Amino acid sequence: MPHSHSPPATAAMTANLSRYRAALRPHHNAFNQTDGHSTNRYQYNRLAAAEGEGYVDYADFGRLSLARGDYILRRPRSITTPSGRQHYGITIPLRGDYRLDIPVLNREHAIRAPLLGLRKGRLDDITIHLPANSRISLIALEFGPELTAGCHGHIAAFYRSPQQAAVHIDRLPAPLHHHAARLLALPPVADPVALIRLESAALALLAALLDAPPPNPTIAAALAILHDEYREPPTIRQLARRVGSNECTLKRTFKAHTGSTIAAYIRAYRLHIALDLLADGADADSVSAQIGYESPAYFRRLFASHYGYKP
Structure with a gap:
């Protein structure tokens, strides 16, 4: 334009x-x-x-x-x-x-x-x-x-x-x-x-x-579950069963609609929540626990890899 x-x-x-x-x-x-x-x-x-x-x-x-x-x-x-x-x-x-x-x-x-x-x-x-x-x-x-x-x-x-x-x-x-x-x-x-x-x-x-296409109902349902349960996300098999799909179809459709694998999407969503919590003054160890990572060291490595700086 x-x-x-x-x-x-x-x-x-x-x-x-x-x-x-x-x-x-x-x-x-x-x-x-x-x-x-x-x-x-x-x-x-x-x-x-x-x-x-x-x-x-x-x-x-x-x-x-x-x-x-x-x-x-x-x-x-x-x-x-x-x-x-x-x-x-x-x-x-x-x-x-x-x-x-x-x-x-x-x-x-x-x-x-x-x-x-x-x-x-x-x-x-x-x-x-x-x-x-x-x-x-x-x-x-x-x-x-x-x-x-x-x-x-x-x-x-x-x-x-x-x-x-x-x-x-x-x-x-x-x-x-x-x-x-x-x-x-x-x-x-x-x-x-x-x-x-x-x-x-x-x-x-x-x-x-x-120009965005209408949301796929199956993917919309999967995203709603992942957003609600990101601390302890379901396995792909569990997620597929809950949204009425099979694993292969869900993985393929999810990647086509979001541009990401299910595992990568959950990781990015958790780190997005972590960014909000850190901005509100929480320390890295407590943020790690709040978003579902037991190891603060592992959380720090993921955060640094994703954002390019340490939390």
């Missing part, structure tokens, strides 16, 4: 950035704007030390906007986004959980990884309720209907449905988790090339989401 840098995109950007700034204005004591990184298309805010640690940022590319956050709050906060233009949106939590309150639909949703929050239409004010002392890592994409043209995935089908305003909770396809994590890990924008790099990564993630 080509990058959009036309004057109309700049005009739309102004409204979007104004909406973002209005949402943070009541929390100006917590989120400090860092002018060295902020431009007319991008804003970066660090959390004040007394309020927590981490950052939020916002980039507007015209037909697509991106919000990112990776932080720990010292006290709960509720942030309301003022109503704006009709839009499509996808919220992707990578760590932590929070509540989303949508008064116009009289609905409230609890969202945590690996769920997705899909929304469409004019939803007026939306409030996100954030907990204290828990690491929150998330990405939010907003885009116009033109970006769904030609996309045939089940997420794209939600946006083509006749409902004018709606919210749907879906599941992040397993192969896209690392894709989203890479987007979150990109550094703050310091120059035009970095902004282009951020836009490219956001567009690539959106395209992958909109």
